[in-house]
Amino acid sequence: MRVKRDFALVYRTQDDPWAIGDATSDRYNLYRELILRHAQVRGSMLDIGCGFGAFLARFRDDFESLVGVDISRDAIRKGEERYPFITYVQGSADDLPRASGLSPRYDAIVYSDVICYFDEAGKRRSLEWIASRLADDGLAFIAAWCPGGKYLTYDELARLVERYFKVEHGRMLPSEHALFLARRKKHIVAVTVDYETWQPIPPGRSIDWEEDVFRPAERLLELCGELGIPLTLMAEMGEYFWLREHDEDSARRMEEQWAEAVRAGHDVQLHLHPCWLPELGARRAGGEWRWDLSRSKADDYPGDLAALVGRCKAALESAGRRGNPGYRVTAFRAGAYQVQPFKRLYDALSANGIFCDSSVHTGGVSAERGYDFSLAYSAHQPYFANAYDPQLKAPPAERAIVEIPILTFGPGDRWCLDGAEGRRIASRLLSHLREDASLFRTSESFRRMNRAKALAADLYSRLKPARGALNRILPRAVAHFTTAYGPETLAGHEYFVLTGHTKGAHDFGEIANNLRALREDGRFEFVTLSAMAGEARRELAESVRESAGEEARHQVRREYKVVMGDARNDAQSHALQARIPLDRNSVLDLGCGAGHWAARISGLYPWMRVTGVDCGLDFLKSARRGHPSPRLAFLAGDFQNLPFPGGSFDCVYADNSLEHAFDVDGVLSELSRVLRKGGVLVAAVPSDARNPGKICDNHTWKTAPHELRLRLGAAGFVGIRVEEVDTYRVLGLPPYPPSNDRMMYIEAWKRDAEASKEERALEVMDWVYRKLSPDKPQESNDAVEILARGHAYCMGYAIVLGELLRREGYSIKWVTMFAEDHPRGSDPGMTDTHEVLSVDLGGREVTLDPMANTCIPHPVSEIVRNPGLAGKKERPDGRYLGRGYHLYDTKFW
Numbered sequence: 001m002r003v004k005r006d007f008a009l010v011y012r013t014q015d016d017p018w019a020i021g022d023a024t025s026d027r028y029n030l031y032r033e034l035i036l037r038h039a040q041v042r043g044s045m046l047d048i049g050c051g052f053g054a055f056l057a058r059f060r061d062d063f064e065s066l067v068g069v070d071i072s073r074d075a076i077r078k079g080e081e082r083y084p085f086i087t088y089v090q091g092s093a094d095d096l097p098r099a100s101g102l103s104p105r106y107d108a109i110v111y112s113d114v115i116c117y118f119d120e121a122g123k124r125r126s127l128e129w130i131a132s133r134l135a136d137d138g139l140a141f142i143a144a145w146c147p148g149g150k151y152l153t154y155d156e157l158a159r160l161v162e163r164y165f166k167v168e169h170g171r172m173l174p175s176e177h178a179l180f181l182a183r184r185k186k187h188i189v190a191v192t193v194d195y196e197t198w199q200p201i202p203p204g205r206s207i208d209w210e211e212d213v214f215r216p217a218e219r220l221l222e223l224c225g226e227l228g229i230p231l232t233l234m235a236e237m238g239e240y241f242w243l244r245e246h247d248e249d250s251a252r253r254m255e256e257q258w259a260e261a262v263r264a265g266h267d268v269q270l271h272l273h274p275c276w277l278p279e280l281g282a283r284r285a286g287g288e289w290r291w292d293l294s295r296s297k298a299d300d301y302p303g304d305l306a307a308l309v310g311r312c313k314a315a316l317e318s319a320g321r322r323g324n325p326g327y328r329v330t331a332f333r334a335g336a337y338q339v340q341p342f343k344r345l346y347d348a349l350s351a352n353g354i355f356c357d358s359s360v361h362t363g364g365v366s367a368e369r370g371y372d373f374s375l376a377y378s379a380h381q382p383y384f385a386n387a388y389d390p391q392l393k394a395p396p397a398e399r400a401i402v403e404i405p406i407l408t409f410g411p412g413d414r415w416c417l418d419g420a421e422g423r424r425i426a427s428r429l430l431s432h433l434r435e436d437a438s439l440f441r442t443s444e445s446f447r448r449m450n451r452a453k454a455l456a457a458d459l460y461s462r463l464k465p466a467r468g469a470l471n472r473i474l475p476r477a478v479a480h481f482t483t484a485y486g487p488e489t490l491a492g493h494e495y496f497v498l499t500g501h502t503k504g505a506h507d508f509g510e511i512a513n514n515l516r517a518l519r520e521d522g523r524f525e526f527v528t529l530s531a532m533a534g535e536a537r538r539e540l541a542e543s544v545r546e547s548a549g550e551e552a553r554h555q556v557r558r559e560y561k562v563v564m565g566d567a568r569n570d571a572q573s574h575a576l577q578a579r580i581p582l583d584r585n586s587v588l589d590l591g592c593g594a595g596h597w598a599a600r601i602s603g604l605y606p607w608m609r610v611t612g613v614d615c616g617l618d619f620l621k622s623a624r625r626g627h628p629s630p631r632l633a634f635l636a637g638d639f640q641n642l643p644f645p646g647g648s649f650d651c652v653y654a655d656n657s658l659e660h661a662f663d664v665d666g667v668l669s670e671l672s673r674v675l676r677k678g679g680v681l682v683a684a685v686p687s688d689a690r691n692p693g694k695i696c697d698n699h700t701w702k703t704a705p706h707e708l709r710l711r712l713g714a715a716g717f718v719g720i721r722v723e724e725v726d727t728y729r730v731l732g733l734p735p736y737p738p739s740n741d742r743m744m745y746i747e748a749w750k751r752d753a754e755a756s757k758e759e760r761a762l763e764v765m766d767w768v769y770r771k772l773s774p775d776k777p778q779e780s781n782d783a784v785e786i787l788a789r790g791h792a793y794c795m796g797y798a799i800v801l802g803e804l805l806r807r808e809g810y811s812i813k814w815v816t817m818f819a820e821d822h823p824r825g826s827d828p829g830m831t832d833t834h835e836v837l838s839v840d841l842g843g844r845e846v847t848l849d850p851m852a853n854t855c856i857p858h859p860v861s862e863i864v865r866n867p868g869l870a871g872k873k874e875r876p877d878g879r880y881l882g883r884g885y886h887l888y889d890t891k892f893w
Helices: 007-013 026-038 073-082 093-098 120-133 154-164 209-227 237-246 248-263 305-320 343-351 419-439 443-462 464-473 476-481 508-521 529-542 548-564 570-577 596-604 617-626 664-674 705-714 757-771 783-789 794-807 860-865 878-882
Strands: 044-048 065-070 087-090 106-112 134-145 165-172 177-184 187-195 231-236 267-272 283-285 288-290 331-334 494-498 524-527 586-590 609-614 632-636 649-655 675-686 717-726 742-750 811-819 832-840 845-849 854-856
Touching (some): 026 106, 026 134, 026 165, 044 120, 065 073, 073 087, 106 120, 120 134, 120 154, 120 443, 209 231, 209 248, 209 508, 231 248, 231 529, 237 267, 237 305, 248 267, 248 305, 267 529, 305 343, 331 529, 443 464, 494 529, 508 524, 570 596, 570 675, 586 596, 596 617, 609 617, 617 632, 664 675, 664 705, 705 717, 705 742, 757 794, 783 794, 794 811, 811 860
Parallel strands (some): 044 065, 044 106, 065 087, 106 134, 187 494, 187 524, 231 267, 267 331, 586 609, 649 675
Antiparallel strands (some): 134 177, 165 177, 283 288, 675 742, 717 742, 811 832, 832 845, 845 854
């Protein structure tokens, strides 16, 4: 898209062609206010396409120097007459390198209503030039009219700007002007080397700290020092502590090398193979080395892991502060990348002020070493690490650890300096950036793609009545194309971690040549890993809402139209409601919205009282107005601070609500609190960690089954069952790329320990016994109707118990027994009948008599052959005695 204009003619024939006047309109007032609010340094300002300079002139008292560039000599002449305090330069915004008289750096650059006049290449050239001329703390203000058509749209301009800048603020004005305040995008590189020898020892190798560690580290430090590139040594502390006990000279040599590295401006951070620790059995005997490989992970450490990490940190800092008193240990890398399980390590790092992990590499999987990064959130960009699995992005409340992944070019293909890879350090990164740029389609192709998506989405929507059949034949990838989900931008800068090892073969000449090539490229800023982590943490903090209340208000705004509308994913929610155990009396609908599902649960199961809770006040008003019932209540509440006493409910129903939590662990703990013992959480949560390249922007918990189970277990839940259902193929729902169309259906119990099949069956039978009155027979053979009416004889009891157990996966048989000459028989033969259940408890069959609340631990067939197996009931209650149930559930029958 390009707007063509003869600027020379425009300025010759019109006094004020753009009707700017003194640039004092509301729009220009807003522009000025935003620039002054965001400008960190007010030295020099450049306005590209300044025209006469009216807007630039408004900064006369705010910046030390003002420079304007315009293509029109007539515009410059008029500007020099009106605003002589501005320095004018003639030049075209898409060819600024040829404009003479411009400075190398500016503290603020304004680029307003110009970009639309260039083709795609010109647009990119201009933005690239602006980024290259911004001072380190400089501000770029980029604005344009974006109505579409021959002009850009907001999204199209945003994509261009984000290519070259870190955007601090962007918005679309009612006038259809888009504006962005941005800083120069940095390309930050950390060169890291694992400072360690072999473990285990490869064939043909031997352990030699001089050859494996000291000499290669010295050479790498030298060549990086010559290039002005800081190197980060990841010091293996298990080896150090082993050496302190068995080879003090080598341990002192390590300390000296660390101190010298820090003194020279390099960095030393924490690396750990726990099985090297002397207390875990590492030993050398007769030239042979032995390690306990079952203790290879930090999580395997049998003692206080936080104390161990603290000991490692203290030893490193003691040595490093000989080189620089301000030196700190802030970053960690797991030995052999064995960072999973993570929770104990997360807590240990946090407790010791270590806020960075750099162990994850996208797609890295090793069954032997027990790590799996196939769901890694990013191939190189930082994110706050999930406390239970560092490859996953954390919910907003978890900000203790920044994960900075090692750069990968494909699954498990790390950016590395070892061996032959040393010859490809520069070419691989530069090629990666070129490929990334080629994927950055032109604005025209982006627009065509969006139009195609819109047409496909419209057609898919029109076929809604046939969606179930359509989803079974339409390829998933085609369906996903119709959606608007894309990647998430958490950090505006680009982060690249290079890794390597001191041990092994190195081509130091090639390593130096490649690092020099990257240095001379000019785009890259080399930093230590700890400095990179600090920058990343600052950036990431800007992308996270500060409190649960702020997050909740955002969620209400974001979901308002959906919640207050009529559209529902019925199949998805109906499937969850069918999983509510029927022996529940009080249900909490967490995140009830406008009350639609709370009302349906109450209608389906009339013996249940349902309480809905939500933080959206308009949602609750709609719920109360639309669903008045004495068995329904709707209350305002915070997920983390529910307005109920402990043990208020025997079921929490969470239908696509937990993924909006600010503090997931806090919410799960609160749900456990309000559940009574024996209560159950029934929830649906999308598996949003399945496809991190496609993000649902208001889902804060991007999880997968393994991580969900860990959190539920940590919150005290047991009997956790997670079933992933393909909502696209199985339920016929619209495509949902973030989870690859997977919905997790969850059942988790609040108990001291998981109930056995027998314990659960007896629990359900006891509930049925107490729920139904035996005063009159049931009017229906439907279990739900019987429960709703609340009375039955033995057949009704058996029907209800059988259905409740069947829903929970039990194999059952309904059995009718006949007895002659029975005291309660009614025909001439005094025949009576009685209904019981035969239940399979996992290979062991028992007989349940729900009318009498009795379990006979034998199959019915055996009891018929040997009635003595039906012994006397222990501790019979008043109903049992008063109604003479011994006539039915003992050998008397």
